[in-house]
Amino acid sequence: MPLSAGTRDAVAGIAVLGVTFVAGVYIGKKYFMYRRKKSQKMFDGQDDPRRTYLLRLSLREHPSAKKLKQHLSRITPQDISSDAIQLLANLAKIIKSKKILDMGWSYGYNPLILALVLPSDGKVVANVRDTEDVSSAKEYWSEAGVDHKIDVKVQSEEQTLDDLLSTGQAGTFDLISINMAHQQNCRKCYEKCLRLLRIGGILAIDGVLCSGAVLRMSPKTESVQGMHQLNEAILRDARIFLSMLPLADGLMLCFKL
Template sequence: MYRRKKSQKIFDGVDDPRRTYLLRLSLREHPSAKKLRQHLGNTSQDVSSDAAQLLANLAKLINSKKILEMGCSNGYNPLILALVLPSDGKLIAHVREAEDVSYARGLWKEAGVESKMEVKVKSEEQTLDDLLNAGESGTFDLIFLNLAGETNCRKYYEKCLRLLRTRGVLAIDGVLCNGAVLKKNALTEKVQSVQQMNEAILRDARVFLSILPLADGLMLCFKL
């Protein structure tokens, strides 16, 4: 009766030997990407390396030629995704004003993907609105949306879904809010926004979805 419950966590932190083992046997990291990850350390809000590789694998499987990265933090995930694009592919990377991709740019060039990149330093909403107003609806194969610090999640989801083509993939990072979505009271505006979006997507007949326990929760939405 008083026995301690067994932990439900998959891994006990990033240094868990089980996670190290899985990464050793599955992570195929480009040298430039590894260099960037090591340079960033734990200061970046980029998606984890295993999640980034999963997104790149999906992008390759659906023959992506056009990708939108919303909230690219410091440039790691855009690099991973750009590596699987064909030579005429394009990746639009939205960068928040406080983020610095100057070091990443050098490694994008080193990896031979700089010509595929287009960086937009604007607000999330302005970037999405500009693309929609330019007639880009239904043209993106894969969209990555980083919810770090966001309070307009459902609005961004709707706009991203409009930009995504049929059978495209919308990947949303941060849907667990470090576990705060489980709280019932005293929720911040950000957590409430994520909760409302999660519930809305569950009922959204326009997509199939899965939530994976990678990093802070990675939701994959497959547009029908």
Template sequence: MPLFNVPKEVAVGTAMLGVAFATGMLAGKRYPSLGFGTSKSSKSIIGKSGPLWQYILDHSLREHPILKKLRLLTVDHPWGKMMVSCDQAQLMANLVKLIKAKKVIEIGVFTGYNTLNMALVLPDNGRVIACDINEDYVKIGKPLWKEAGVEHKIDLRIKPAIQTLDELLASGEAETFDFAFIDADKESCNEYYEKCLRLIKKGGIIAIDNVLWSGRVLKPRKDDLATQSIHHLNEKLLRDARVNISMLPMGDGVTLAFKL
């Protein structure tokens, strides 16, 4: 039996499809560039919609029941489209498991779908340092972290992520992390990448989300700082000898950077 019906799944799981929403009022503040689509339509820059997309989900998605519960809860949130796509989350969980990660960082938690996703596959003494500035979003997912029995693996830091990363570096945690997921304000993506690169061990992985930015990277406008920032990081990564990379057309595009 299919786990999803297509329209709901497109609205829920692909999260980033459609034209990226460039501005939004979130918790009384304007966040120009967090990464989500404007419509619930199945319009996609990578064609992931309709029966074939449903087939992919039906034949690959293995979602923990509480993770599914959080995804369905998040979908009904006004900013539900910010959530990472479920297929991408599963890839990240598989990578975290494959490299036997113990310490991971998430920059941009939202309701904590991917935080839970990673915590579920970490060993009991593993840790997710979960960075966000909006506690109201996180409050939605927190009870489900507890229900899943992984709350003790999640170290939530409510403050600007740059500050958390600087604190981790200052407390001597450079080169101690295995995996990082960068998915917050896009203007800061280069800074997040540079700091994560220092925090990650050799052999560790950094996943950078929204690298295609609904196609805007093809023609970055000068006044569009988010697109400029993503595009510059994409160009830099191509030549960055400190990492090997793969840019995947999953969700709104995700680059995996493997630290050498």
């Protein structure tokens, strides 16, 4: 039975409305997902004004630390994660730290920040792979009056860990900070760090995201695969409480029980 002109117009109108509705739902979902993904992204780079605002209203840098960071910005492209190390310094202060092991890649900035919160008889063991890494920082350590608190070890991180353990220093460190982004034996380093840490102490592991490489299914380099496996192992480790934070290149905090 042929449809009247009015009926055909009605059917066509309903069809247009249906298509419009479906298109609206589809576009709405896409827009919502875009907005949600966009809002979930914390910063769009180091120059993001939100990051600048956050740092401007949260950092309390010692004048010598500011000068050292400015100096480092002229000689190395590496970003100094001031917010991350300030958090560690605050934690070190809260747990009344007196003995800290720092094995980060900060060209002397991190040892300075950590030494500032220690008592006069406190000590930061700062591990570096080359004396050039901290040569320019020593001037600022002295200016801040903390050079006597910083003991520099020029060798691999694993060698420093072995030396400290062999000299009976297990369970004596209040806070240990280590960058494991390119460690070949990160699981062994983790275990040695836990042995050196006292009960109630804090192990801070930087680089747990490996610049996002841990998210890729394959291929993973040996060091990235090791870091991913360590992250999974830490999640299951009943010897610690943990928090993984989106600071620096991923900061894992382990609180030894």
